[in-house]
Amino acid sequence: MNQQSAKLAAIANGEAISLNEIPFLELLDFQQTISSGVNRGQRVSALFGAATAEPELTFLYVVLADDEENHLHVGRTEVKGASFPSLTPHCPQVHLFEREIAEQFGLKAIGHPWFKPVRYCHSWTGRDAWERPAEAAIQPAVGDFYRVAGEQVHEVAVGPVHAGVIEPGHFRFQCHGEEVMHLEIALGFQHRGVEKALSGGPDARSLHLIETLAGDTTIGHTIAYAQIIEALSHTQKPVRAQALRGIALELERLANHVGDLGALAGDVGFLPTASFCGRIRGEFLNLTAYLCGNRFGRGLVQPGGVGFDLDQRGIEEMLRRIEILRKESSDAINLLWENQSVMARFEDTGRLAETLAVELGIVGPAGRASGLMRDVRYDHPSGIFRFAQMPISTYDSGDVFGRAYVRWMEIQQSIAFIVEQLKNLPAGKVRLLPGALQSETLAVALSEGWRGEICQVALTDAGGRFARYKIVDPSFHNWFALAQVLRNQEISDFPLCNKSFNLSYCGHDL
Amino acid sequence: MYQEILTRFKQGYRTIKFPEGPLPPLPEHLRGRPLFALDKCAPDCRLCAEVCPVAAIEPATKALDLGKCLFCTDCVQACPAGAISFSRDYRLSVRRREDLLVSVEQQEMVLAAELERRLLKLFGRSLKLRQVSAGGCNACEADVNVLSTIGWDLGRFGIQVVASPRHADGLLITGPVTRNMELALLKTWEAVAEPKVVIVVGACAIAGGPYRGLAEVGDGVQKLPVDLYIPGCPPHPLTILDGLLRLIGRIENRS
Numbered sequence: 073m074n075q076q077s078a079k080l081a082a083i084a085n086g087e088a089i090s091l092n093e094i095p096f097l098e099l100l101d102f103q104q105t106i107s108s109g110v111n112r113g114q115r116v117s118a119l120f121g122a123a124t125a126e127p128e129l130t131f132l133y134v135v136l137a138d139d140e141e142n143h144l145h146v147g148r149t150e151v152k153g154a155s156f157p158s159l160t161p162h163c164p165q166v167h168l169f170e171r172e173i174a175e176q177f178g179l180k181a182i183g184h185p186w187f188k189p190v191r192y193c194h195s196w197t198g199r200d201a202w203e204r205p206a207e208a209a210i211q212p213a214v215g216d217f218y219r220v221a222g223e224q225v226h227e228v229a230v231g232p233v234h235a236g237v238i239e240p241g242h243f244r245f246q247c248h249g250e251e252v253m254h255l256e257i258a259l260g261f262q263h264r265g266v267e268k269a270l271s272g273g274p275d276a277r278s279l280h281l282i283e284t285l286a287g288d289t290t291i292g293h294t295i296a297y298a299q300i301i302e303a304l305s306h307t308q309k310p311v312r313a314q315a316l317r318g319i320a321l322e323l324e325r326l327a328n329h330v331g332d333l334g335a336l337a338g339d340v341g342f343l344p345t346a347s348f349c350g351r352i353r354g355e356f357l358n359l360t361a362y363l364c365g366n367r368f369g370r371g372l373v374q375p376g377g378v379g380f381d382l383d384q385r386g387i388e389e390m391l392r393r394i395e396i397l398r399k400e401s402s403d404a405i406n407l408l409w410e411n412q413s414v415m416a417r418f419e420d421t422g423r424l425a426e427t428l429a430v431e432l433g434i435v436g437p438a439g440r441a442s443g444l445m446r447d448v449r450y451d452h453p454s455g456i457f458r459f460a461q462m463p464i465s466t467y468d469s470g471d472v473f474g475r476a477y478v479r480w481m482e483i484q485q486s487i488a489f490i491v492e493q494l495k496n497l498p499a500g501k502v503r504l505l506p507g508a509l510q511s512e513t514l515a516v517a518l519s520e521g522w523r524g525e526i527c528q529v530a531l532t533d534a535g536g537r538f539a540r541y542k543i544v545d546p547s548f549h550n551w552f553a554l555a556q557v558l559r560n561q562e563i564s565d566f567p568l569c570n571k572s573f574n575l576s577y578c579g580h581d582l
Numbered sequence: 583m584y585q586e587i588l589t590r591f592k593q594g595y596r597t598i599k600f601p602e603g604p605l606p607p608l609p610e611h612l613r614g615r616p617l618f619a620l621d622k623c624a625p626d627c628r629l630c631a632e633v634c635p636v637a638a639i640e641p642a643t644k645a646l647d648l649g650k651c652l653f654c655t656d657c658v659q660a661c662p663a664g665a666i667s668f669s670r671d672y673r674l675s676v677r678r679r680e681d682l683l684v685s686v687e688q689q690e691m692v693l694a695a696e697l698e699r700r701l702l703k704l705f706g707r708s709l710k711l712r713q714v715s716a717g718g719c720n721a722c723e724a725d726v727n728v729l730s731t732i733g734w735d736l737g738r739f740g741i742q743v744v745a746s747p748r749h750a751d752g753l754l755i756t757g758p759v760t761r762n763m764e765l766a767l768l769k770t771w772e773a774v775a776e777p778k779v780v781i782v783v784g785a786c787a788i789a790g791g792p793y794r795g796l797a798e799v800g801d802g803v804q805k806l807p808v809d810l811y812i813p814g815c816p817p818h819p820l821t822i823l824d825g826l827l828r829l830i831g832r833i834e835n836r837s
């Protein structure tokens with residue numbers, strides 16, 4: 073470990089650290105530590121503000137992930153007054169984090185190259201980084217957009233209400249003929265104020281707010297939340313529960329990956345795989361419902377363990393169904409790779425270069441398809457993944473094909489993992505009730521949702537309640553990559569590129 | 583080509599027979615309509631109401647608001663007497679908001695009746711809906727989407743999700759109606775020609791769901807006239823299908 077990262081405290085995924093053990097750095101030193109860490113291959117998993125008793129003082133916290141060394145670095149600083157110098161020009165992957173800090177705490181990021189709101193909501197402090205009047209309503213996606221001028225250049229605006237059954241978002245394309253020169257994405261329509269609502273918890277509602285951060289990632293997010301509670305209350309979750317969580321997490325990945333491959337097939341007009349996968353996706357959701365009664369895994373993961381157990385008959389039934397689905401998915405999905413016209417549309421479309429993916433801090437299958445070796449299950453394993461190692465599936469093309477193929481490789485691994493776990497399910501209890509949370513402590517939990525790294529950070533107050541709860545959905549890192557790959561692409565390829573990322577609006581908007 | 587045909591053959595015919603034929607297999611732990619056995623309750627016990635994340639249970643009478651309920655079963659776990667259980671009855675849709683307030687003595691729910699004659703004549707065989715996602719978590723959307731897959735094949739009832747409000751006979755709304763979606767929702771509703779129907783799916787759209795009371799959301803669809811309420815968090819696809827079919831008079835009086 074060299075001098076720079078020694079300035080921060082090293083902890084592992086799912087660990088807690090008392091607030092007064094977190095190193096405090098001066099703002100510029102803090103920023104330099106972040107950018108030199110990133111230059112050495114670390115990533116910014118979270119960078120966020122926290123209010124203090126004094127309105128003129130805001131704390132900033134950072135969680136840097138070191139994937140090679142398999143640990144996290146935590147540090148903090150303070151911002152005095154109503155602004156701070158932006159780090160984005162030196163470290164692009166913090167661009168959205170800085171906009172978020174600005175929006176939530178009313179702090180101007182001086183020198184930020186594209187200083188706009190993230191979710192179009194009022195700040196938590198009464199101060200506004202854009203000096204909008206406090207009484208006036210904030211209109212979503214209203215304001216400056218990046219414009220390209222010139223003869224024959226035109227703008228295409230889409231959303232918030234889209235043509236399909238899709239969440240709302242606003243897309244502005246700058247086009248020259250069919251070619252997209254630039255795409256800007258404005259989100260925030262799904263903003264419900266979840267982070268603010270979690271402050272003061274945990275209470276009766278907390279778990280349900282986490283379960284619905286992104287409904288298709290209920291398991292991924294609840295695992296992170298449960299780890300936070302377990303870390304703060306020193307609860308050792310039973311191993312049987314860890315295995316069941318792992319099974320649920322991989323079922324969630326399977327349903328979504330299979331669904332995405334079907335949707336990608338649909339977007340290029342290849343209906344056999346589209347319709348087979350549409351159904352098979354539902355069968356994976358039904359397996360989650362078999363475990364807990366809800367297709368999205370509501371109520372399954374609970375702090376201290378899981379809410380449902382499987383008996384021997386259940387294990388055999390799951391194994392029987394998985395085996396059928398293994399064959400059916402394989403038949404349906406392999407049609408894609410053998411079909412020339414599908415491949416012609418997938419290959420070379422929406423290419424994300426590895427260097428750009430590194431610079432932007434892209435996570436999940438989208439990063440792995442551009443050759444990035446990053447997967448929380450492998451790099452920062454917790455729970456069952458400390459015992460059953462998951463290999464990382466990567467590809468190097470960075471195009472729609474790469475993102476599709478990485479999903480296919482992961483599907484096969486997830487199925488193998490589930491079968492293995494079901495056959496060797498450890499005996500014992502599935503839940504221990506966690507006690508009170510340690511006061512004035514920070515806990516970090518990462519989990520590899522099907523879209524990529526989920527990061528949650530909790531800070532507790534003197535009474536052991538959440539003083540600040542930070543959530544980073546993988547979509548928060550990845551939306552900008554979608555905008556980037558659309559450059560110099562045909563506008564008609566937008567649906568295909570979009571689906572190949574399949575990002576969450578609600579997970580981003582919180 | 584040969585491979586595609588072979589695979590098609592292997593995958594087989596998959597559309598469920600419901601409503602004419604049998605129900606599709608439902609999960610053992612399915613959380614359908616909740617049942618109360620009030621006689622088991624200790625006097626003055628309010629544990630269920632206290633743990634409910636969304637105040638769906640009236641503490642004194644134990645009347646349950648299915649519109650607010652997340653079907654989370656926190657109340658079941660909290661109840662020391664085992665007075666609450668969730669049945670596998672998937673039929674939950676109603677036409678009037680007050681029909682979602684289920685009192686404990688009530689044995690049956692007042693399930694959704696079909697549309698009025700004039701509307702039924704217009705929409706009974708062809709109902710085109712524009713979906714608006716107005717906040718929420720995208721799980722309701724996912725299980726609405728599922729109805730268009732081959733397993734459910736919503737199209738066989740003449741129900742279809744269309745791309746423009748101008749092509750639609752009504753809206754299918756999900757989500758608590760965030761402040762940031764209020765205007766877009768209203769504009770979309772205005773763009774649908776009269777006569778039109780409004781269907782709300784999920785606890786969020788009915789009463790705000792887990793976000794009820796937060797400053798950034800509007801506690802569900804409050805400003806539009808609603809024709810069908812489909813509760814759940816999210817409702818099972820069969821619950822949604824059952825509701826839609828009741829509305830267009832395809833499941834009349836079936837128990």
Ligand code: SF4
Binds near residue numbers: 652655656
């Ligand atoms: S199941 Fe419904 S009534 Fe019971 S605690 Fe959950 S939300 Fe409240």
